[in-house]
Amino acid sequence: MFTKILIANRGEIACRVATTARRLGVKTVAVYSEADAGARHVAVCDEAILLGPAAAKDSYLRGDKIIAAAKATGAQAIHPGYGFLSENAEFAEACAAAGLVFIGPPGSSMRAMGSKSAAKQLMEGAGVPLVPGYHGDAQDPELLQAEANRIGYPVLLKASAGGGGKGMRVVERSEDFQAALASCKREAMSSFGDDKVLVEKYLTRPRHIEIQVFADSLGNCVYLHERDCSVQRRHQKVLEEAPAPGMPPDRRAAMGEAAVAAARAVGYVGAGTVEFIANQDGTFYFMEMNTRLQVEHPVTEMITGTDLVEWQLRVAAGQPLPKQQHELAIHGHAIEARVYAENPEKGFLPSIGTLRCMDTPSHVAFELGGIGGIGGIPAGVRIDSGVRAGDAISPFYDPMIAKLIVWGADRAQALARMAQALSEFHIVGLATNIAFLKRLVEGDAFAHADLDTGLIERNTATLFPPAGPAPLAALALAAVALVSAETPASANPADPWTGTHGWRMNGTYRRRLAFGDEYAATTQAKVYAIDMTYHPHGWTLDADGKPHPLALVARHDGHYAIRLDGQAIQGTVRRDGEALHVFTGGLHHVLAWNDPLAHAGEHETADGRLTAPMPGKVVAVIAASGQHVRKGEPLVIMEAMKMEHTIAAPSDGLVEEVLYQVGDQVADGAPLLAFKAAA
Ligand code: ADP
Ligand code: ADP
Ligand code: MG
Numbered sequence: 001m002f003t004k005i006l007i008a009n010r011g012e013i014a015c016r017v018a019t020t021a022r023r024l025g026v027k028t029v030a031v032y033s034e035a036d037a038g039a040r041h042v043a044v045c046d047e048a049i050l051l052g053p054a055a056a057k058d059s060y061l062r063g064d065k066i067i068a069a070a071k072a073t074g075a076q077a078i079h080p081g082y083g084f085l086s087e088n089a090e091f092a093e094a095c096a097a098a099g100l101v102f103i104g105p106p107g108s109s110m111r112a113m114g115s116k117s118a119a120k121q122l123m124e125g126a127g128v129p130l131v132p133g134y135h136g137d138a139q140d141p142e143l144l145q146a147e148a149n150r151i152g153y154p155v156l157l158k159a160s161a162g163g164g165g166k167g168m169r170v171v172e173r174s175e176d177f178q179a180a181l182a183s184c185k186r187e188a189m190s191s192f193g194d195d196k197v198l199v200e201k202y203l204t205r206p207r208h209i210e211i212q213v214f215a216d217s218l219g220n221c222v223y224l225h226e227r228d229c230s231v232q233r234r235h236q237k238v239l240e241e242a243p244a245p246g247m248p249p250d251r252r253a254a255m256g257e258a259a260v261a262a263a264r265a266v267g268y269v270g271a272g273t274v275e276f277i278a279n280q281d282g283t284f285y286f287m288e289m290n291t292r293l294q295v296e297h298p299v300t301e302m303i304t305g306t307d308l309v310e311w312q313l314r315v316a317a318g319q320p321l322p323k324q325q326h327e328l329a330i331h332g333h334a335i336e337a338r339v340y341a342e343n344p345e346k347g348f349l350p351s352i353g354t355l356r357c358m359d360t361p362s363h364v365a366f367e368l369g370g371i372g373g374i375g376g377i378p379a380g381v382r383i384d385s386g387v388r389a390g391d392a393i394s395p396f397y398d399p400m401i402a403k404l405i406v407w408g409a410d411r412a413q414a415l416a417r418m419a420q421a422l423s424e425f426h427i428v429g430l431a432t433n434i435a436f437l438k439r440l441v442e443g444d445a446f447a448h449a450d451l452d453t454g455l456i457e458r459n460t461a462t463l464f465p466p467a468g469p470a471p472l473a474a475l476a477l478a479a480v481a482l483v484s485a486e487t488p489a490s491a492n493p494a495d496p497w498t499g500t501h502g503w504r505m506n507g508t509y510r511r512r513l514a515f516g517d518e519y520a521a522t523t524q525a526k527v528y529a530i531d532m533t534y535h536p537h538g539w540t541l542d543a544d545g546k547p548h549p550l551a552l553v554a555r556h557d558g559h560y561a562i563r564l565d566g567q568a569i570q571g572t573v574r575r576d577g578e579a580l581h582v583f584t585g586g587l588h589h590v591l592a593w594n595d596p597l598a599h600a601g602e603h604e605t606a607d608g609r610l611t612a613p614m615p616g617k618v619v620a621v622i623a624a625s626g627q628h629v630r631k632g633e634p635l636v637i638m639e640a641m642k643m644e645h646t647i648a649a650p651s652d653g654l655v656e657e658v659l660y661q662v663g664d665q666v667a668d669g670a671p672l673l674a675f676k677a678a679a
Contacts, residue, residue, distance in 0.1 A: 005075050032049075082294065207228060207452055208237075299405060340432065352668065353429050354430070355401070361421040383402055440463060469519050475528055516528070
């Protein structure tokens with residue numbers, strides 16, 4: 001085994017690898033960018049080396065600097081994590097040339113699988129089933145269109161070098177083909193530096209089922225069963241689970257053997273994932289192979305009682321696989337939810353900012369990786385995260401905050417634990433998908449395992465419910481938090497002299513609080529007006545024209561127990577400037593105190609300057625200065641993190657001036673064009 005490894009990554013995966021290394025007594029070297037000097041992965045490793053500026057191309061993608069850092073620190077091996085250099089054959093070979101072990105497959109395996117088109121040609125030869133399509137080398141637009149017409153619509157265009165859900169376009173009709181092709185090629189070129197595409201039949205209601213494979217350098221290769229990653233948005237995984245609901249043992253074995261055949265066909269060593277797309281009837285086709293550890297590997301660890309990072313280190317050190325196929329049984333059920341800094345209500349737009357507060361669920365058995373099922377006592381809840389409260393989610397990298405992984409004896413128990421854990425996961429400071437995830441896991445479709453990749457789109461009505469009024473319990477908690485913050489925490493809430501500050505010996509004291517939120521803004525009153533009348537042992541709260549007796553039972557570090565109308569209510573209240581974040585009953589309510597209308601409509605300029613919704617790069621300028629446009633017409637396309645974002649005309653009008661060019665980097669809120677709405 002190695003004595004020291006370098007981890008060529010950041011965030012949760014870097015922390016995850018460091019945890020296993022520590023358990024095995026292996027020292028770790030972190031690398032980091034200027035933006036990550038204070039990052040968690042730097043703190044958890046034994047040593048750290050600065051690579052360069054924030055942009056990945058200047059830091060985490062600088063293979064030369066990473067290799068130099070490994071040599072300088074005396075590391076024997078490099079773990080690439082996922083993303084960045086993990087599937088870069090040249091980097092793997094450069095490691096070997098420098099006398100370092102690359103913890104991953106040989107460069108030749110990566111090259112064979114790196115192009116989706118070439119991988120398909122290879123798999124065809126190995127007898128692995130493929131989706132009907134065209135994956136040849138010719139790229140003439142007319143020929144591609146003829147192939148699409150032959151395959152029959154809808155078809156899917158995919159960047160051959162693609163990954164991370166990028167560079168894909170569904171084309172419904174022949175007349176839309178050329179526009180989609182141009183857009184797909186543009187994204188492929190800017191993201192992967194290669195605009196080669198393939199065309200395949202777009203399956204309707206498919207499931208994404210993938211097989212974890214593992215091979216050692218002695219010729220052994222096993223499969224660690226499947227993961228179902230059908231719940232996706234924009235072709236990106238949101239929830240992953242293992243095993244796949246409804247998987248018959250014979251199909252599991254058939255898929256597992258096909259995956260092992262795929263790995264063997266490319267001389268694979270290490271951890272890999274063979275992704276299949278499956279019809280509802282179970283027929284499955286090879287989609288691609290990811291020649292690295294996958295984001296969702298923890299669900300496999302939880303049901304097989306393995307630590308896949310440990311396996312990676314052992315295999316890279318030349319040891320045999322720790323287990324053989326017949327020793328790999330499935331225990332229980334595991335689900336992973338990717339907690340992202342993003343705004344599901346706004347098209348899943350990434351959210352950038354500081355994690356002012358992060359409360360993680362109780363009963364976390366393993367933090368930062370580790371194994372689920374060891375000794376037959378599986379962990380209930382596991383969190384893999386690369387950030388702490390106070391850290392920032394920056395525009396430079398993936399906006400994932402954490403992975404929340406739960407294990408249950410069966411799917412129903414895992415589901416219940418996931419819903420509970422999500423309701424205990426409180427984040428303040430930026431938008432997250434937590435509430436969305438909770439609706440997703442509690443919704444009928446996921447609960448009944450009615451799975452396919454269109455699940456989210458099909459259930460928009462229940463997943464994106466219209467905003468409703470804040471419940472009285474949330475308002476009461478906010479009011480109690482505000483009022484009790486005016487007294488020292490040590491004060492006895494039942495003591496009128498120190499407790500309910502505001503109580504007067506003679507005469508009652510009444511106070512009005514006004515809270516705003518998105519829903520209240522749409523009402524005539526614009527706010528929730530609350531009158532609190534102080535009594536020796538509590539208050540009366542007048543909210544909806546009715547009096548509600550209210551008392552504080554206990555408080556500790558932002559957690560409150562109150563009694564409202566005789567009912568016990570618990571919740572957590574976090575204050576962030578003038579916003580009060582109330583977490584109760586599994587929901588997160590954001591209440592603005594003071595001046596709820598101060599910021600309303602900030603970004604909705606119909607006239608004047610259209611601003612960037614987030615920091616990013618301009619990838620296309622469609623409108624020209626002086627051009628008259630119609631409402632909804634695309635004007636500028638920006639790219640940030642892992643998505644393209646179109647800035648469209650807010651109304652009919654005139655583009656007076658375009659302020660940026662393709663390739664320009666723009667800051668959050670920067671004006672992009674001067675626009676004048678038509679009269
Ligand atoms: P990436 O490299 O971005 O992961 P994949 O080829 O693995 O790309 O595809 C990502 C996702 O796109 C799949 O999980 C699935 O949801 C969808 N997808 C891919 N191919 C098809 C297809 N032929 N029909 C329908 N959906 C598909
Ligand atoms: P998986 O199939 O394991 O879900 P993805 O293809 O979604 O993997 O990407 C895995 C991870 O790789 C992402 O979460 C992200 O951290 C990283 N990644 C993918 N694409 C990029 C990219 N273009 N730039 C930076 N990181 C990326
Ligand atoms: Mg994929």
